[in-house]
């Protein structure tokens with residue numbers, strides 16, 4: 001059977017380790033024949049991401065802290081200089097202060113609020129703007145979101161507000177980029193035990209609650225998120241833009 005992403009190049013931002021959702025997406029995209037370009041946040045992650053990138057057969061591994069306009073501009077320039085054309089871009093990045101994910105939301109500081117918005121929401125707008133010149137043939141851009149954007153998930157707090165802004169950004173970006181045949185979507189994944197989830201207060205209890213109450217009576221496998229990302233990046237997803245695609249074993253449809 002032919003591969004779904006043969007001949008396509010995908011840029012993936014947000015791979016930190018083998019538990020990262022970005023890694024599962026990279027595995028699925030590489031399996032389907034995509035050429036991968038990876039970025040990592042900073043020097044601390046260089047070795048791990050270089051090793052995992054080698055496993056995935058990535059052609060380039062670049063440093064990009066998304067809070068830095070210079071880093072984002074350098075990413076575009078580096079890829080332009082190498083005449084890279086992108087067909088798919090995956091933004092799999094979020095950050096908030098740990099204390100803002102355990103104290104009452106009411107007590108969120110201005111700095112904490114702005115940090116979460118900057119890293120987890122604004123960066124998606126900045127990345128989209130930076131990659132558009134590299135997508136002359138159209139393509140597919142996607143980000144990762146979570147149900148806490150529209151429902152109250154205890155402790156998700158300031159991240160929920162950032163994800164609400166991220167999802168609204170998906171819709172406005174889909175409108176702006178539609179005429180260029182660039183689609184913009186989000187995958188809303190169910191809870192997955194990644195580095196960003198471990199150590200979160202009561203995370204295991206929430207994980208178990210989802211397994212007990214979701215229609216499929218189980219949690220989300222990161223490989224399922226990878227396969228949905230392949231769909232969005234492929235010709236099969238050509239009619240889908242501005243959408244939030246739930247990959248969560250059905251949990252979001254439940255009231256009780």
Ligand code: NAD
Nearest residue numbers: 014015016020021041065066093094144145191192194196
């Ligand atoms: P992760 O910790 O593996 O990934 C988060 C990534 O964000 C890391 O690679 C980190 O380096 C990167 N990052 C943070 N600040 C950055 C910065 N300033 N510049 C560049 N990169 C930066 O955890 P994950 O669970 O794979 O998270 C990936 C995405 O999936 C996030 O947007 C998260 O909100 C979303 N998500 C996670 C879950 C879950 O349960 N794990 C569920 C739904 C959505």
Ligand code: IMJ
Nearest residue numbers: 094095096098101146155156191196197200206
């Ligand atoms: C995170 C916090 C509270 C509840 C949570 C989560 N639930 C889930 C997550 C129920 C599924 C994981 N998630 C969807 C995230 O987007 C996590 C973002 C995140 C995690 C950390 C932990 C370490 C840190 N800062 C963080 N910033 C963002 O210092």
